[in-house]
Amino acid sequence: MKSKSSRNRGFLPGFGLTMGYTVIYLSLLVLIPLSVLFLKASTMSWGEFVGTILDDRVLASIRVSVVTSFLAACMNAVFGVLVAWVLARYQFVGKRFIDGIVDLPFALPTAVGGIALTSIYAENGWIGQYAAEWGIKIAYTPLGIWVALTFIGLPFVVRTVQPVLQDWDLQMEEAAATLGATRWNTFIRVILPHLLPAVITGFALAFARALGEYGSVVFISGNMPLKTEIVPLLIMTKLEQFDYAGATAIATVMLVASFIMLLIINYLQWRINKFDAAR
Secondary structure, eight states: OOOHHHHHOOSSOOHHHHHHHHHHHHIIIIIHHHHHHHHHHTTSOHHHHHHHHTSHHHHHHHHHHHHHHHHHHHHHHHHHHHHHHHHHHOOOTTHHHHHHHHTHHHHSOHHHHHHHHHHHHSTTSTTHHHHHHTTOOOTTSHHHHHHHHHHHHHHHHHHHHHHHHHTOOHHHHHHHHHTTOOHHHHIIIIIHHHHHHHHHHHHHHHHHHHHHOOHHHHTTSOOOTTTTOOHHHHHHHHHHTTOHHHHHHHHHHHHHHHHHHHHHHHHHHHHHHHHHHHO
16 A cells, blocks of 8 residues: 555655745745845935835825726726626627637737727727716826726636636535525625635736736826826836836835735635635
């Protein structure tokens, strides 16, 4: 009879070698570049660092980026679940086509997406002209930024939730219906708790991607300081002005904020999974 250790062995090398490759890979591509970022920011004095971050233009760009990214991630969390539900539950003509369209923001160069969105939502565009008749301006406003960030973030939620729905046991819903639960109660009390970890993961990925998005936003935002300027654009502006320390200071703050957000999201997922396991 094979021992437990021999049964657990796979075709990959042992733990020591694979762990070594993992550490080297992450160090070269993640840890060392991020460490250099902190080292570059440390060349500034504390007063210069705080003064850079608390500048009105920097605070305005952070506010625009965070608010629009959060609202776009919330929108994608709702409609991403609906799209994933349709793709996982129903068979219809053109399903493969729609399923492929979901991945389009992944494959499409972000600059191309930004140009397309701007041409559509500008005041003389196909959609923007009708919105303008109602006094709604989309392009070159925070609303346009929100549209662009929603566009690039949708696939993260759909591709995270869809596999969970495809593996879902329909007998759970049948049992709930047998006990007299309505469709809405079944979704809220049976399906949604099972989907929630995937939804939170998709939300976090969409939010993180939106915070760092540049190409699709730079065209539709208008790049007006204190109004529609996003953090990545401000960092690029400082780099073009050879203010490397200021650019790295802003990037460091966004990096720390993103890291804290991911820690919170992972903690919430752990709590939800722990709660589901205890039920």
